[in-house]
Amino acid sequence: RAKADVTRAVCFYESRMDEASRARRALAQTLRRAIELDQLELHYQVQTSVETGDVRGYEVLLRWNHPERGQVPPSEFIPIAEENGLILAIGEWVLRTACRQAATWDTPTKIAVNLSPVQFAHADLARLIHEILIETGLAPSRLELEITESTIIADKTRTLHILRQIRALGVTIALDDFGTGYSSLDTLRSFPFDKIKLDRSFMSEVELSPQAKAIVRAVLTLGKSLDIPVLAEGVETDDQLSILRAERCDEAQGFFLGHPKPVDQIFRHGKDSDDRAVPFAGRVP
Ligand code: C2E
Ligand code: MG
Ligand code: MG
Ligand code: MG
Numbered sequence: 001r002a003k004a005d006v007t008r009a010v011c012f013y014e015s016r017m018d019e020a021s022r023a024r025r026a027l028a029q030t031l032r033r034a035i036e037l038d039q040l041e042l043h044y045q046v047q048t049s050v051e052t053g054d055v056r057g058y059e060v061l062l063r064w065n066h067p068e069r070g071q072v073p074p075s076e077f078i079p080i081a082e083e084n085g086l087i088l089a090i091g092e093w094v095l096r097t098a099c100r101q102a103a104t105w106d107t108p109t110k111i112a113v114n115l116s117p118v119q120f121a122h123a124d125l126a127r128l129i130h131e132i133l134i135e136t137g138l139a140p141s142r143l144e145l146e147i148t149e150s151t152i153i154a155d156k157t158r159t160l161h162i163l164r165q166i167r168a169l170g171v172t173i174a175l176d177d178f179g180t181g182y183s184s185l186d187t188l189r190s191f192p193f194d195k196i197k198l199d200r201s202f203m204s205e206v207e208l209s210p211q212a213k214a215i216v217r218a219v220l221t222l223g224k225s226l227d228i229p230v231l232a233e234g235v236e237t238d239d240q241l242s243i244l245r246a247e248r249c250d251e252a253q254g255f256f257l258g259h260p261k262p263v264d265q266i267f268r269h270g271k272d273s274d275d276r277a278v279p280f281a282g283r284v285p
Contacts, residue, residue: 028080030066035093039065042098043260047112047231047253050244056251057110057144060098061260062090082118091119092128099136099143101263112144112174117151120158126165133169140170146197147173149181152190163191174231179219188226195251196223200234203254207239220247 034040044058064072081087095113102111119125133140145166152159163173172194178184180199188196198219205212216232223230232244235254244252258266 024080027072027077028084028086031064031077031081031086034064035089037067039067040090040093041065041262042094042101043262044111044266045253045260046258046266047251048257050232050241050249050252055109057112058266059112059146059253059260060094060114062094062114078116082116085118085122087116087118088123091116092123092132095129096132096136099132099138102142103136103138105267108139108142110142110144110172112146114146114176115151117148117154120147120151120162121154125162126169129166129171130169133171141172144172144174144194146176148176149178149184149187152187153182156190160191177233179215188222188228193228196228196230197253198230198232200232200254203232203234203236203240206243207237213243216243216249217247220249223250224248 041063043061043063045061046055047057047059048054049056062074062078064074064077066072078087081090098111098113102109115125129143129145132138133143147159147163167173173191174195174197175187175193176197177199178196179202181187196219198216202212202216202219206216220230229250231251231253232240232249233253235241235244235252235256237256240254241252241256
């Protein structure tokens with residue numbers, strides 16, 4: 001009886017696995033054609049100075065408009081693209097499209113583009129970025145690249161070499177999702193990052209948890225000592241922003257300040273904006 005139950009459970013598990021891997025394969029197939037079918041789109045989320053509210057830049061976030069499923073979140077399709085290598089073509093498309101779009105803006109606002117560890121492993125990344133900057137005419141100082149600790153861990157020597165090449169172009173490097181990896185402090189020691197992005201998990205608890213608040217404070221102190229500005233991710237409330245102001249955090253990003261939006265909507269602040277607060281209207285480029 002128990003054995004039959006186990007067998008049934010295993011069969012159920014296996015068929016569910018088949019189903020999941022079939023769905024994954026199907027998604028991978030459609031993703032293969034997503035670029036040529038024009039299904040990929042870039043959204044931009046504002047990053048602001050905590051002290052003055054000035055716009056400091058925009059993070060570029062990839063969206064996939066799937067013909068049947070609607071918008072598929074990056075957390076679902078980026079791992080697939082990393083597994084089958086498609087992230088190389090997709091990552092190149094993101095870089096080129098973001099640089100091209102930003103080059104047409106009236107003000108020289110920065111853009112921050114996320115990079116996958118796979119791009120460091122397989123592409124001549126510094127050369128690609130150099131070519132895209134020349135091709136689009138975007139000033140290198142307007143481009144920031146966001147990497148996570150996993151990129152450093154994957155191949156430290158190679159990654160550091162590429163980061164130095166990229167930095168030599170005049171492009172800046174931010175350490176994303178700080179505080180959630182295995183060895184955050186070691187990562188900080190390995191490269192002089194231009195920005196630390198404190199993971200949003202800390203923000204979601206900062207109002208209630210003294211531990212989270214202590215960690216936020218410690219990271220801000222660390223940033224000050226290393227002379228690296230800290231950006232707090234995932235700011236969703238006025239209270240969180242007040243805490244960051246009291247703690248002298250440099251920059252903030254989150255739904256409270258602005259949701260990620262299509263490029264034609266980012267410069268439109270005001271009544272038609274979906275933002276919960278528009279504290280910086282008038283300063284926006
Ligand atoms: P990330 O780089 O840490 O990006 C921040 C994520 O937090 C975004 O999710 C953004 O929409 C979300 N977010 C922003 N503010 C808030 C907030 O106040 N509350 C909450 N709950 N969430 C907030 P998204 O766009 O779903 O992207 C998820 C992840 O996918 C990104 O995390 C990044 O790792 C990856 N990703 C996105 N675009 C690209 C890309 O072009 N290339 C690569 N390699 N990865 C990308
Ligand atoms: Mg990011
Ligand atoms: Mg992040
Ligand atoms: Mg993340």
